[in-house]
Amino acid sequence: MKRIFVVIFTLSVIFSARADEGMWLPSLVYKLNISEMKEMGCELSADEIYDINNSSLKDAVVALDHGSCTGELISSEGLLLTNHHCGFGEIQAHSSVEHDYLKDGFWAQSKEEELPNPGKTVSFLILVEDVTEKVLDGVNDELSFDERKAKIQKASFEIQKEATEDTHYDAKVQSLFKGNRYYLFVYETFRDVRLVGAPPASIGKFGGDTDNWMWPRHTGDFSIFRVYCSPDGEPADYSEDNIPYQSKYHLPISLKGYELGDFTMVMGYPGSTNRYKSSYGVDYTMKVTNPVRVDVRAKKLEILKEYMSTSQRSRIQYASKYARSSNYYKYSIGQNKGLKALEVIEKKKEIEDEFTNWLSQDEEHQEKYGKALELISSSYENVEDEKAYEFILESMIRGPEIFYYSYGAKGLLAALEIGENPERVESNIRHLKEEMNEFFEDYDAKTDQKIAAALLKIYEKEVHPIYHPSFFADVKKRYKGDFDAYTEDMFKNTIFASKESMQKFLENPKAKILKRDPALVTAVSIFNMMEIVGKKMNETTDDLLEGRRLFVEGLMEMYKDKNFYPDANSTMRLTYGKVGDYNPRDGVHYNYFTTLKGYIEKEIPGDDEFDVPAKLKELYYAGDYGQYADEDGTLHTCFISDNDITGGNSGSPVINGKGELVGIAFDGNWEAMSGDLAFETELQKCINVDIRFVLWTIDKFAGASHLIDEMTIVK
Template sequence: MKRLIPAGLLLAITTAHAAEGMWMPQQLPQIAKQLKSAGLKLDPSRLNQLTEFPMGAVVSLGGCTASFVSPQGLVVTNHHCAYGSIQYNSTPQRDLLKNGFLAADFKDELPAAPGSRIFVTEEVKDVTAQVLDAKTAALSGKARVDAIEAKEKALVAACEQDKAYRCRVAGFYGGLQYQLIKQMQIRDVRLVHAPADMVGRFGGDTDNWIWPRHTGDYSFYRAYVGPDGKPADFSPDNKPYQPKHHLKLATTPLNEGDFVMVTGYPGRTQRHRLPQEVDFAFSFSQPTGIRNMLTQLDLIKQETSGRREAEIALAGTVAGLGNASKNMQGQMASYAGSDILERKRKSFEELKTWVNSDAARRAKYGADLAAVESLLAERQALARTESSLRAYAPRLLGTARGLYQNAQQRLLPDAQRKPGYQERDALRLRQGLESQDRRYDAQTDIRLASHFYAKYLAQPAEQLNQPLLKALGLKAGMDEAAVKARLLELQAATQLTDKASRMAWLDRSVADFAASKDAYIAAAVALYEEDERIEKRDKELEGRIDQAYANTMAALLAFKASKGEALYPDANGTLRVSYGHVQGRKPGTDGNDWLAFTTLRGITAKHTGTGDFDAPEAQRKAIEARQFDKYAVKSLDSVPVNFLATLDTTGGNSGSPVLNSRAELVGLLFDGTLDAVISNWDFNPKMTRSICMDARYMLWQMKVVDKADRLLKELNAL
């Protein structure tokens, strides 16, 4: 792992701010002194052993984090991480979204949504030398992208010789370094328990990213394997997986000031982005994204109102759009009036001055430092021109394009196929198509596509993508009503809404596609050449950017090392560890001090009986009767619900276990505060707080309200 940490940085890492940093487990020995000083009672060297306790208990859901909490493969994560499976199993007649779900026995546990996976990380290996050998490093443009992709696919193929595993190659520092990550892939995932919607999602979008918070954001899955103990597709004959390690609930109470750490799979941070990228993000891409998402939310609300089946189908879409748009709005608010861009520009100028002040450094880094800005400007110009086209497209057009691409790729040897269309991807592609009916509403889809296409067609004709217009029968200047009429014609002339018809296209030939009269299949065939042209154009540009960007990051690493400063890599969906303390904030965004804990009192105080604040009657009665059981905290005179901690986290950390100094489970991370989401770009240790669900609230809800005694016994919590 020393390849991932330049030698000059090893000493500097030990002086980094304690609350800052999403550390790779392999880096933790370098900060052992800080971990012990902060309060960790566990031997820090155990945290970098991925197959040992506690890291061996932490798993990925492919977008969220979770952890094993029993010897029988029971997995706990956030309610919003299991939301897709809850939604998939819901109908207006059996509304699990609204009422929650509790399996009475193993046989009653429900299959999770198709494509659900539990990934258990078993090995991480540096493969930079294999990916970026001398020949590949000398390439540029599309040739570079293709060469790196080929190296990655070869490494993955070798890693996946045992079909029980899923492997990936992850890039760090802008493609300067690479890791091969090997994960056991558990395919039979079942929903075990989810609280009622207004427990798991109490406060809804109103309270999203807001403190104080009173949300029971937890749910349980179970991992199943075949009779031989190996990963298998769903079968009644499968048995619960027995993990090598699982987390245990805390045996001591959690208090303000206590050490906590979080282990998980944070998605993406942008802290090392160049000033030009920061400026573009906050002046164009994020404002545009917010407008588009808010428009989608408004149109979905209009089209699904009074149609519960449609509301259930699009519940996950609505939750995702609401979460992302509010996050971006929080970032924009924090960015406005700040000096973030000014500081980024100053830092970049310092880097360029340092490089150009030495002939050897100038020869090594100078050309790429000069080139990267013009290349980024080229990519940003394309993004501005094409942003309205990419805002939304009919769902069935995307389905048809994917199916035709699959047919084209099946003509090639597996190793030459595009990522996403190899044999390793076949099951996921099939399951995605199977689940589409449960997450699609034609009326809403047509309304959304009509709106965004009409906006696109209002642009000057010379800026429009003529192959797209021809393939769909659209014309420049068409208004929304005319576009809608055309899309309704296409909808009436396709069979992709029928599951059996849609699935049949997975096995059909390119000739079958070319001969088809299905409206969307024909459109996909007509657009294929144009899609390939755009993909090649983008690859050429990305390859040139990647080469310059990687060397710019190399210069930045060297510059920081020369000053004795650390530069941990941005989050990229790989396993990380953050640590800090349970701590409120003085003052909060409202001018009032933020206490470290909220309690059950806040639920009844916020309850209105409508919208985002409609706590279940059984829960309210238990609170009003002060049925606290053994979960009350004397100093709070109630049961703790959520708590704040100085943990450095981001999206993807949702569902991550929050552990105390002995690596015992004290809660689940599920959110951050709105004024601190800017930390994805610019870390601020004074403001940054993560919002966590207290495990004592989860256990109280399960025992007192939901009567989940079977699970509590399994958790050794009765």
């Protein structure tokens, strides 16, 4: 009896509606959450949060670059806040030795000085609609996996087409609950997004890799952009004629702060969670996915760091690439540690045992869902294919840049060999020229050569020879297995290692040059092996997907009275909780906020991660906090809440019970890195930069008070 209680309690923690757990669809808040939210301190109505006919909170929250990060509008003229690390790529792209915006920060003193960012987008959610019945019309258990998939894809395409016909909107039907529900999401996407302001990295990235995923935190992780549109208010590519977007709604900003236990709400675009993953899947993550990522990226980061230390130019050049790679390197280490410490596999097995017991009590349930766990478990019996695929991705596709870049010329090679379509040839040349300028601006061939050699050695050592791409045989035969010699020869003779050689080739491209180019030959070999391994993996993928769908459907039927929330999938979600402290381990207590005093205490003069700007110290010692000081007289820098977030939520607004902005979410905490697979109620925290620290930095530190004047400030 005791064991049954433990299992049921575990299920309620993982799958039920809780104040702190759950990434809820805003369109269903009125039905599932609003009563509980009001009990916790929310003073807003469901319509004030999500409404398709009138302005609401959803109109102030945007997806950056289709969901890689989140942002929020804070003025009627399209002024947008997000994280510093979300704008890091743009800040780095505009930086140079003469204008090092990463080191010194950037502040446009007028709209004319705001910097354009080709390719950056901001998407507004227009509406969400449950289309499950339409998508699954005619879908039944008699269909094969492929037949079911084809019918769903056809119905989804028709729904998307109907939703966007005669509009400039884009739409996507997305699966929720592992294929058991389907929702239509309609967006309006703007393509002229300009950089307005960013603090120096000594504020926006204070603490660097050392503090990443850690609490206490003192990072001013924010940057500012502005959304522009055509004079008629519609999305448009960059033009000097474009005007600031007139916001349907923007968030008022509170200077009143927060107290322990205050209600907080986060709206944003969380990227991906897998809370319904089985014990078999978690075991695979711990034994394959994370170790592969850690082993490969450790070597890559070591080489990048060595190059970045050689000059200011090299540091600027690779800053964004290093940050992207480093983030999930540390994440994978922390996730494995958390999954083990919190015994997530054991908890998942308890759920699966209870599910099996539930099935045994009803023949209909057994007939419908009985094969779910068997399909899942059998898919993980032999994971050598999956391991090889993970290593290909990390060591050859995401590792060295030259392989993926050179593979992009395969289309030109095909066009040149056919020789009957000059327009196709010119189109490929034009595309390669456009990519060429961006690629070589932040590329060092010698560093990439070192990375290629080092990571190919790791692949050879860790992956069974049957998965070695065909060029490995050439390395053994011609170079006696010496990858240093192989990569040196490749980089010496390829046209893809320098802008000059690429430009010369594109002036008079020949198929025979591409066919024998060593980088392209190697890339084709890599992608061919990737395709072979992918096809082998597909032999079990269908069973795995079908098993997951049936398992989740069965869980939802087993607990009909529970409110289930869907995994994150880069669609807008709302989470709610409270400001709160926590005890990470025995004898240790963490307060719920930090102050500028702690920032100063962490100072290591001249250190890349903990250097403190001289002006910030001057303001601190003068006690010049202006209107941004807390009631206790200090300047709060960051605070924590128990909101449920993940990657993609970076930059999300943290909103109080009155609908006012009090912070910007930017990180999770180290003790609960298992959160994407299992939410840990007692430990999981959302780390937020205090909005008053943001405003103080803009106003007092940067002197950009004209931006404060745009905002709606609540005192």
